[in-house]
Amino acid sequence: MPTEEELFAAVDALLAGDPDLPGPAERARLREAAGITQARLAQVLQTTTQTVKNWEAGRSRPRPPRRQAYQRLLEGWAQQFPTTTAPTATAPADTAPTATAPVATSPGEPTPAPPALAPADETPPTHPAPEPAPEPAPAPAPTPEPAPAPTSEAPPRSRTPHPEKAPRPRKAHRPAHRPTPPPADQRFENGPLAVIDVEDGHVLAYCVGGLVLDVPAKSLPALIDWTLTEARLGQPRLHRNGRDGDPLLVLTPAALERYGLPTALSDEERRAGRLPDSHKAVRQLTRADWKLTRRGLGPWARIYRPAEGAKRHCVQLCIPAWNALDAREWDDRNAPRLPSMHPADLARYLGAYAQRVMTPRGTAAVTGLELMTALHPPTRAEKDPVTGAFTRALNEDALTAVHDVVECEVPDEHPLLKGRFARHHLRTPAEMLMEEPYDWCRPLTDDECMRQYLVAIDVNMSFAAAANGLTVGLNGPTHLTGNPPFDPSLPGSWLVDLSHVDLSRVRVDGRPVDGGRLPSPFTPKGEHPTGPAWYATPTVAYAVELGFEVAPVEAYVRTRTGRYLDAWYKRLRDAYVTTMADLGVTTGLGGAEFLDAMARSRQSDPVMALLVGAIKATAKGGIGKLRQRNRGQVPYHEPWPALERATWRPDIRAAVLANQRIGLHRKLMKTAAAADLYPVAVGTDAVVYPSPGPTPLDVLPRTPEGKPVPGTFRLGVSPGMVKHQGTRTVLWAEEQFEEQGGVFNIANHIKTDPAAGEGE
Template identity: 85%
Template sequence: PADLARYLGLYAARVMTPRGSTATTGLELMTALRPPTRAEKDEATGEFKRAFNDDALTQLYPVVECEVPDEHPILKDKFARHHLRTPAEMLMEESYDWCRPLTDEECTNPYLVAIDINMSYAAAANGLTVGLNGPTHLTGNPKFDASLPGSWLVDLSHVDLSRIRINGRTVDGDRLPSPFTPTGERPTGPAWYSTPTVAYAVELGFDVAPIEAYVRTQTGRYLDSWYKRLRDAYVETMADMGVTTDLQGEEFLEAMARRKQTDPTMALLETAIKATAKGAIGKLRQRSRGQVPYYEPYPALERVTWRPDIRAAVLANQRTGLHRKLMKTAAAADLYPVAIGTDAIVYPSPGPSPLDVLPTTPEGKPVPGGFRLGVSPGMVKHQGTQTVLWAEQQFEERGGVFNISNLIKTADPTAGEGE
């Protein structure tokens, strides 16, 4: 009982009083930090009246067909019952689920080291400009404007990253996933993308020519205060387990490895805070999950925080931000991942530790723009290590290469051998 009271008490103090599941609480936290209305005094009468906050989600707006899940009522009779919408019909902004075979040279490394980005969705939400009002439909090949959040129908199949130069060095883009699809495959034609994805194509130096778009003209950094609240809760909880922001290198790795034994209750709180961040982003596009008949309205549609466009923007920002780090790492050290699952990245390594594989500058500092070990959101930690032999055994058992990123969760490099 004492541990439970401490756990719930600290969650309530650092995040907020639970409102149900962690996902529901995370969504409620957004609203609590950016309330739709406020009390405003009428100077003429002296009485208080309701006023809307400009930086909040204040009302329901019409939805956009390309942004909604398959069972949304707006899609009724639009497609055949079992039609699978294409990227040109549906906004498919998701996190990475990608892998590739190891090259012969990579197989000479004895280990595969998986690193994991701390609270990647929350970190991607930080500083992100999102739409706060309803959609404006742009037609007739509108010019891309990175300042307008929304969805753009654009053909990015011409973007060739096979031999791209970063910081004066050529990167083998064929060993990296495409930044434009969750599967990492190169686009084959026009598709709907969120603003951060199209902006990344422009950042890489390629021309974009949108066909049409749905954008939001009232914008703001709606999720900033939400991110900061969860960041502070996470960092404070990790510090309770001895993992502080000043730890680096081996000290950080050792503190992370023993944290759950240091304080099991705080380890549970760490999990709850991470689930709060991740689940809340998912709630922005909550699906009916079979609770109501197909194409029938479901309760989530009646809340102002049902905003699939905001979820898409966060996931697009997370995926393109990850790709940016992959490119900087490849340019600095000719180092390429072999698998990525959401925010877990697997690299071939000569040793079992992230310190054996993550590149550094001649001064021993992390490569600018690359992955950096640390406890803060957006930095990385060690997820686990396995051997290349173990991976080959997994591929053989499954009959081919598949995504092993989330199977590498143990720090024991010999685990699984001979099984």
């Protein structure tokens, strides 16, 4: 605890303008002139890299004993690397520089007060109060640096500069792959989330953009109050009829200890997924009139009070030490990075995810599903023309209610099937809709064995790409009987016999294909159908596209339709492409340039590399959540919580998976016709081809001009295009077939780089 003398000394130093230290910009210049990195300086001064960044950004100042050492180092550097240009105005050497005039803002732009920043070994600098931006008047002040460069994310916020520094130029941001968003919401000026940590006894909140806030809260209820009243955290709504994102606090192990929470859950608590209600922290929240949702105080917790009108009082906690950030979605499962990640890097990682996707609300899969609702809210405010009162009205383009389900579309454990089938009965294709991704492999021909390599390519964001432009049902099912005619505009499930479809009779661009070396487009295992089976609309439509007649026996269709997933796809596409661009892989690259950029990207920025994986997991998991199964929460054939959601729609999941598989098969057909090239295995979105060389460039067909043949697989970063997943030898495949007894799908094991391809 600081003494009264220390506090007054710190205040006096602030009032004096800190004349002994050069300005922040000069500190950075001297360090760079000496060729020393911020990380190296932090190591020498036994502090963190983020602390040095704050010093050089003017957000905080060093405190003793580091202050004296830092001052001595700067004085030495100043003698070695004097400035080469004289200032336009001079001031006495023993006085603080004169404060510059406030920066003028653009018309209509507010001038926010800068947030307080106080890492453990620093004293927060004072700032003049914000004022209306007048025309700058001549003043004997140092020449300001150039105005901040505009960014593509949002206009730079205006700040009143600190007396000892002029405004720093902002680094230009890489052009975003979406329209420029409106100016930042000042209610949430500190970003969507903060990582709470403790350093040298001080509680710090690491936010996006390198911002660090001092946290005065001494208890968990006080931390929640501070978040809602002072921290200015949260996220503006993604749709005008939606709601703002609640602030998210990520608690490090040190923060858990500070606020009376265990750093690890017991076996019993882990099985329950929460702390018991008798825990001290839970009782503290209850006494302070805070409530918890049904999932309680677990790895992902919501702490709230009842809303007051349109204003919510809710904070979400994320506790990585309790496995909130599962390595299968958020980390590199082969070399986990999150346990040792600095809080500033963790804030950068999750903050970028929040800004590009949305604030996490649980697992990546849960967030993927929540993103659908955030972009298509089920209700909107509607004004009564008579009374003038606002009521909630349904949005026609959204999923608004829980509808009846269809027997063929639900999984085996659904209550609808209770008493219908025996517990271990394997439903046939005529009893169950089996729209799943490919899991197909075949033996190599003698000619294929003569080629040395097997090259695997992987479709980028395949499930998200399959959702783009797909018409899905928004209401409940309508049962059609009596051999209804097939209507491709009606999403749903159709009972139809497609066993007569023979791929060898199909001509693609006037050329025949060898149907025996291609998987069937109608079954996940690639087997030829043998009789009537249930199919989603995209599958039946593909049979018609191939030139075959179809005669459904019955169907369950939806009559209110829409492209519900388009906005969801575009949001995830932009997040993925922007993040890959941060790693040096841009949409303009193709061929060898693309492959080289992909190889370099894995070492360029570990934090952004994790973000790519999280975005892919969000896309894949969000689709899976549309048919979330009973994970043991309740007995077999009893209702489980997911069934209460309007977004529990197995028919929509089936349509996306059918469209993904059909889209993949369409390219397989095009490639076979163009180059007499046939796959030997397909696993989800990975395709394996025999090749004379080790890269996709050795096998994928190209035109005489060197461009990809239209309709075939194309190397590139955009969703739906492909990347290199791995290469093995034909000898390796033959050995695997012998060891596994013919049940081995080489597409699922061909990865030569564990980071390449994650099934999405």
